[in-house]
Amino acid sequence: MANYPEMYERLRALMGQLGREAPAAMGAFGSLHMASTADGALPRKTKELMALAIGIAAHCDGCIAYHVHDALKAEASRAEVMETIGIAVMMGGGPSVVYGCEALEAVEQFAGSTD
Template identity: 40%
Template sequence: MSQVQEFNDYRAKMNEKILAEDNKVLKRFFNLDTNAYQEGALSSKTKELLGLVASMVLRCDDCIRYHLGKCHEQGVTKAEVFEVFAIANLVGGSICIPHTRRAVEYWEALEEA
């Protein structure tokens, strides 16, 4: 199973378990997150790029993978992704370098899929 499929399957399985608990606060939070990335004054592509840079600065590998997947779906180019990586490292500092390595690996897996 590919790295991308494994991540997506795990995410879907766990989200289903979380949402099955019928916790109003969690359901509302998940809904807010979904709606925040919809088209608005900013395009959803721009919002995904923003989500990616924030996730890198916050050093959340799961979030990075999620936003890379969404960026790939939105037609973001490799050059655009690398500009996001540059901004994230500039803002977040050298602590972001290991996350950039894993992000590059995941982007390559997305391109292969």
């Protein structure tokens, strides 16, 4: 079983290292990420839920860690995350059911963490 809060912190540290060693590419990605998830016509919470659905459908554990964390931080409710998982399953089929279960586990773990 993955520990999503630990995965989130480990990925943050590794992305920081990657940013120091590949500053142009990671700086550009960071700017893209910030611009893409900023409040606009769609609120940040909606954008994080969209990113979570795509992460589940793409079978990306790190994406699940990041976007569950960030969706909850943007005040997404558990019910909103569950509906997001449903959309991911619809788009990704059986494998997304497994990753949807992983996202549910991440919600449970982040709900119990102090972050």
